[in-house]
Amino acid sequence: MQPTSSMNEEFLKKWQMGLQIFRPSIDNTSVHERKKAIKLSADVAMASLRKGTTCWSRALIEKTATEDNFLVRQMLSGIKAETLINKKLPKKTVCHRKIVRRSKKILRRKSKSASEEAAAKAKRLVKRRTQGLRNVVPGGELMSNDVLLLQETLDYIVSLQTQVNVMRSIVDAAEAEIER
Protein backbone atom coordinates (compact mmCIF):
# COMPACT_ATOMS: atom_id res chain seq x y z
CA MET A 1 0.00 0.00 0.00
CA GLN A 2 1.59 3.22 -1.20
CA PRO A 3 0.26 6.73 -1.75
CA THR A 4 -1.61 6.82 -5.04
CA SER A 5 -1.60 9.59 -7.61
CA SER A 6 -5.29 10.15 -6.92
CA MET A 7 -4.43 10.66 -3.24
CA ASN A 8 -1.81 13.21 -4.29
CA GLU A 9 -4.30 15.02 -6.49
CA GLU A 10 -7.00 15.03 -3.84
CA PHE A 11 -4.58 16.33 -1.23
CA LEU A 12 -3.37 19.12 -3.55
CA LYS A 13 -6.92 20.14 -4.35
CA LYS A 14 -7.85 20.38 -0.68
CA TRP A 15 -4.61 22.12 0.22
CA GLN A 16 -5.15 24.72 -2.48
CA MET A 17 -8.64 25.31 -1.13
CA GLY A 18 -7.23 25.93 2.32
CA LEU A 19 -4.54 28.26 1.05
CA GLN A 20 -7.10 30.27 -0.92
CA ILE A 21 -9.06 30.78 2.28
CA PHE A 22 -5.85 31.87 4.00
CA ARG A 23 -4.62 34.01 1.13
CA PRO A 24 -5.46 37.46 2.55
CA SER A 25 -3.62 36.74 5.77
CA ILE A 26 -0.81 34.91 3.97
CA ASP A 27 0.00 37.99 1.90
CA ASN A 28 0.10 40.40 4.81
CA THR A 29 1.69 38.48 7.62
CA SER A 30 5.06 37.40 8.98
CA VAL A 31 7.02 34.46 7.64
CA HIS A 32 6.29 32.54 10.84
CA GLU A 33 2.54 33.11 10.69
CA ARG A 34 2.47 32.22 7.02
CA LYS A 35 4.30 28.98 7.75
CA LYS A 36 1.73 28.09 10.40
CA ALA A 37 -1.07 28.73 7.93
CA ILE A 38 0.59 26.59 5.28
CA LYS A 39 1.16 23.74 7.71
CA LEU A 40 -2.33 23.92 9.22
CA SER A 41 -4.08 23.80 5.85
CA ALA A 42 -1.83 20.91 4.81
CA ASP A 43 -2.80 18.98 7.94
CA VAL A 44 -6.52 19.52 7.35
CA ALA A 45 -6.11 18.49 3.72
CA MET A 46 -4.35 15.30 4.82
CA ALA A 47 -7.01 14.48 7.40
CA SER A 48 -9.77 15.07 4.87
CA LEU A 49 -8.35 12.32 2.66
CA ARG A 50 -9.96 9.76 4.97
CA LYS A 51 -13.34 11.48 5.27
CA GLY A 52 -13.54 10.72 8.96
CA THR A 53 -13.21 6.96 8.60
CA THR A 54 -10.07 6.73 10.72
CA CYS A 55 -9.38 7.63 14.32
CA TRP A 56 -6.19 9.55 13.51
CA SER A 57 -7.94 11.75 10.95
CA ARG A 58 -10.78 12.60 13.33
CA ALA A 59 -8.28 13.44 16.06
CA LEU A 60 -6.33 15.68 13.69
CA ILE A 61 -9.50 17.41 12.51
CA GLU A 62 -10.52 18.08 16.09
CA LYS A 63 -7.09 19.48 16.91
CA THR A 64 -6.95 21.76 13.87
CA ALA A 65 -10.53 22.89 14.46
CA THR A 66 -9.49 24.29 17.84
CA GLU A 67 -6.85 26.36 16.03
CA ASP A 68 -9.01 27.61 13.16
CA ASN A 69 -12.60 26.45 13.25
CA PHE A 70 -13.64 28.50 10.23
CA LEU A 71 -10.95 27.04 7.98
CA VAL A 72 -11.73 23.47 8.97
CA ARG A 73 -15.43 23.91 8.26
CA GLN A 74 -14.71 25.46 4.89
CA MET A 75 -12.26 22.79 3.85
CA LEU A 76 -14.52 19.95 4.97
CA SER A 77 -17.68 21.46 3.51
CA GLY A 78 -18.32 18.34 1.44
CA ILE A 79 -17.78 15.90 4.29
CA LYS A 80 -20.22 16.97 7.02
CA ALA A 81 -17.74 19.06 8.96
CA GLU A 82 -20.00 19.42 11.97
CA THR A 83 -20.36 15.68 12.41
CA LEU A 84 -16.63 15.11 12.10
CA ILE A 85 -15.62 17.88 14.46
CA ASN A 86 -18.01 16.75 17.15
CA LYS A 87 -17.73 13.01 16.63
CA LYS A 88 -16.62 11.33 19.79
CA LEU A 89 -13.25 9.70 19.95
CA PRO A 90 -12.80 6.35 21.71
CA LYS A 91 -12.84 6.75 25.47
CA LYS A 92 -9.86 5.81 27.54
CA THR A 93 -10.31 2.47 29.25
CA VAL A 94 -9.45 3.30 32.84
CA CYS A 95 -11.18 0.23 34.20
CA HIS A 96 -9.32 -1.96 31.75
CA ARG A 97 -6.04 -0.50 32.94
CA LYS A 98 -6.77 -1.42 36.53
CA ILE A 99 -7.53 -5.01 35.61
CA VAL A 100 -4.33 -5.24 33.59
CA ARG A 101 -2.34 -3.78 36.45
CA ARG A 102 -3.83 -6.23 38.93
CA SER A 103 -3.16 -9.24 36.76
CA LYS A 104 0.40 -8.09 36.24
CA LYS A 105 1.03 -8.00 39.97
CA ILE A 106 -0.31 -11.52 40.29
CA LEU A 107 1.89 -12.73 37.47
CA ARG A 108 4.97 -11.11 38.93
CA ARG A 109 4.69 -13.09 42.14
CA LYS A 110 5.31 -16.37 40.38
CA SER A 111 8.86 -17.41 39.66
CA LYS A 112 9.75 -17.71 35.99
CA SER A 113 12.12 -19.76 33.92
CA ALA A 114 14.86 -18.06 31.93
CA SER A 115 12.91 -18.29 28.68
CA GLU A 116 9.77 -17.01 30.35
CA GLU A 117 11.72 -14.09 31.76
CA ALA A 118 13.14 -13.29 28.32
CA ALA A 119 9.67 -13.41 26.78
CA ALA A 120 8.36 -11.10 29.49
CA LYS A 121 11.19 -8.66 28.81
CA ALA A 122 10.42 -8.67 25.10
CA LYS A 123 6.77 -7.98 25.79
CA ARG A 124 7.58 -5.06 28.06
CA LEU A 125 9.85 -3.59 25.40
CA VAL A 126 7.17 -3.92 22.72
CA LYS A 127 4.74 -2.20 25.05
CA ARG A 128 7.14 0.70 25.52
CA ARG A 129 7.52 0.99 21.76
CA THR A 130 3.77 1.00 21.17
CA GLN A 131 3.56 3.78 23.74
CA GLY A 132 6.00 5.70 21.57
CA LEU A 133 3.67 5.20 18.61
CA ARG A 134 0.75 6.54 20.62
CA ASN A 135 2.68 9.74 21.09
CA VAL A 136 3.35 10.38 17.41
CA VAL A 137 0.07 9.21 15.83
CA PRO A 138 -2.84 11.69 16.22
CA GLY A 139 -5.35 10.25 18.67
CA GLY A 140 -2.93 7.47 19.53
CA GLU A 141 -3.42 7.95 23.25
CA LEU A 142 -7.09 7.11 22.82
CA MET A 143 -6.59 3.77 21.08
CA SER A 144 -6.62 1.19 23.82
CA ASN A 145 -6.28 -1.66 21.33
CA ASP A 146 -2.77 -2.33 20.01
CA VAL A 147 -4.09 -3.87 16.80
CA LEU A 148 -6.15 -0.75 16.10
CA LEU A 149 -3.12 1.39 16.86
CA LEU A 150 -1.00 -0.42 14.28
CA GLN A 151 -3.74 -0.30 11.67
CA GLU A 152 -4.12 3.43 12.20
CA THR A 153 -0.35 3.84 12.10
CA LEU A 154 -0.13 2.17 8.70
CA ASP A 155 -2.83 4.42 7.29
CA TYR A 156 -1.32 7.51 8.88
CA ILE A 157 2.08 6.82 7.31
CA VAL A 158 0.55 6.53 3.83
CA SER A 159 -1.25 9.84 4.32
CA LEU A 160 1.86 11.53 5.69
CA GLN A 161 3.82 10.34 2.67
CA THR A 162 1.15 11.87 0.43
CA GLN A 163 1.46 15.17 2.26
CA VAL A 164 5.25 15.21 2.03
CA ASN A 165 5.32 14.17 -1.64
CA VAL A 166 2.95 16.90 -2.78
CA MET A 167 4.47 19.65 -0.65
CA ARG A 168 7.96 18.74 -1.84
CA SER A 169 6.85 18.83 -5.48
CA ILE A 170 5.39 22.30 -5.07
CA VAL A 171 8.41 23.67 -3.22
CA ASP A 172 10.88 22.18 -5.68
CA ALA A 173 8.92 23.53 -8.66
CA ALA A 174 8.68 26.98 -7.10
CA GLU A 175 12.39 27.11 -6.31
CA ALA A 176 13.29 25.94 -9.82
CA GLU A 177 11.07 28.66 -11.28
CA ILE A 178 12.81 31.35 -9.27
CA GLU A 179 16.26 30.21 -10.33
CA ARG A 180 15.46 30.76 -14.03
Place this chain on the structure above:
Amino acid sequence: MSNRRSRQTSNASRISDDQMIDLVSKLRQFLPEIHERRRSDKVSASKVLQETCNYIRKLHREVDNLSDRLSQLLDSVDEDSPEAAVIRSLLM
Protein backbone atom coordinates in the same frame (compact mmCIF):
# COMPACT_ATOMS: atom_id res chain seq x y z
CA MET B 1 -16.43 -21.46 33.75
CA SER B 2 -12.78 -20.75 34.48
CA ASN B 3 -11.81 -23.14 31.70
CA ARG B 4 -14.05 -21.34 29.23
CA ARG B 5 -12.66 -18.01 30.27
CA SER B 6 -9.10 -19.15 29.92
CA ARG B 7 -9.87 -20.63 26.51
CA GLN B 8 -11.53 -17.46 25.33
CA THR B 9 -8.65 -15.43 26.65
CA SER B 10 -6.05 -17.59 25.00
CA ASN B 11 -8.02 -17.69 21.75
CA ALA B 12 -8.48 -13.93 21.71
CA SER B 13 -4.84 -13.38 22.59
CA ARG B 14 -3.75 -15.83 19.89
CA ILE B 15 -5.84 -14.06 17.25
CA SER B 16 -4.55 -10.72 18.44
CA ASP B 17 -0.96 -11.95 18.30
CA ASP B 18 -1.42 -13.15 14.73
CA GLN B 19 -2.87 -9.78 13.77
CA MET B 20 -0.01 -8.00 15.47
CA ILE B 21 2.55 -10.10 13.62
CA ASP B 22 0.83 -9.36 10.32
CA LEU B 23 0.63 -5.63 11.02
CA VAL B 24 4.24 -5.43 12.15
CA SER B 25 5.37 -7.11 8.95
CA LYS B 26 3.35 -4.56 6.97
CA LEU B 27 5.01 -1.76 8.91
CA ARG B 28 8.40 -3.14 7.88
CA GLN B 29 7.58 -2.48 4.24
CA PHE B 30 7.22 1.23 4.97
CA LEU B 31 10.55 1.62 6.68
CA PRO B 32 13.41 2.30 4.25
CA GLU B 33 16.19 1.23 6.61
CA ILE B 34 14.66 -2.04 7.72
CA HIS B 35 13.22 -2.78 4.29
CA GLU B 36 16.65 -2.74 2.72
CA ARG B 37 17.93 -5.46 5.01
CA ARG B 38 17.93 -9.02 3.80
CA ARG B 39 14.83 -10.99 4.58
CA SER B 40 16.89 -13.54 6.41
CA ASP B 41 17.82 -10.93 9.00
CA LYS B 42 15.46 -11.17 11.91
CA VAL B 43 14.21 -7.82 13.11
CA SER B 44 12.36 -7.82 16.40
CA ALA B 45 8.90 -6.35 16.74
CA SER B 46 10.17 -3.72 19.15
CA LYS B 47 12.83 -2.68 16.64
CA VAL B 48 10.19 -2.27 13.92
CA LEU B 49 8.03 -0.20 16.24
CA GLN B 50 10.98 1.98 17.19
CA GLU B 51 11.88 2.56 13.55
CA THR B 52 8.26 3.37 12.81
CA CYS B 53 8.27 6.08 15.46
CA ASN B 54 11.49 7.49 14.04
CA TYR B 55 10.10 7.45 10.51
CA ILE B 56 6.92 9.28 11.50
CA ARG B 57 8.93 11.91 13.36
CA LYS B 58 11.13 12.28 10.29
CA LEU B 59 8.07 12.89 8.11
CA HIS B 60 6.81 15.44 10.65
CA ARG B 61 10.12 17.30 10.46
CA GLU B 62 9.95 17.19 6.67
CA VAL B 63 6.47 18.76 6.62
CA ASP B 64 7.70 21.45 8.99
CA ASN B 65 10.75 22.12 6.84
CA LEU B 66 8.75 22.26 3.61
CA SER B 67 6.25 24.66 5.17
CA ASP B 68 9.14 26.86 6.21
CA ARG B 69 10.76 26.83 2.76
CA LEU B 70 7.46 27.67 1.10
CA SER B 71 6.83 30.50 3.52
CA GLN B 72 10.30 31.88 2.82
CA LEU B 73 9.74 31.61 -0.92
CA LEU B 74 6.55 33.61 -0.77
CA ASP B 75 8.33 36.20 1.32
CA SER B 76 11.42 36.53 -0.86
CA VAL B 77 9.57 37.03 -4.12
CA ASP B 78 8.41 40.50 -5.11
CA GLU B 79 4.64 40.75 -4.88
CA ASP B 80 4.15 41.76 -8.50
CA SER B 81 6.93 39.75 -10.08
CA PRO B 82 6.36 36.93 -12.60
CA GLU B 83 7.92 34.50 -10.10
CA ALA B 84 5.28 35.36 -7.51
CA ALA B 85 2.57 34.77 -10.10
CA VAL B 86 4.03 31.35 -10.88
CA ILE B 87 4.17 30.33 -7.24
CA ARG B 88 0.64 31.50 -6.63
CA SER B 89 -0.60 29.66 -9.69
CA LEU B 90 1.06 26.51 -8.35
CA LEU B 91 -0.56 26.93 -4.98
CA MET B 92 -3.76 28.91 -5.32
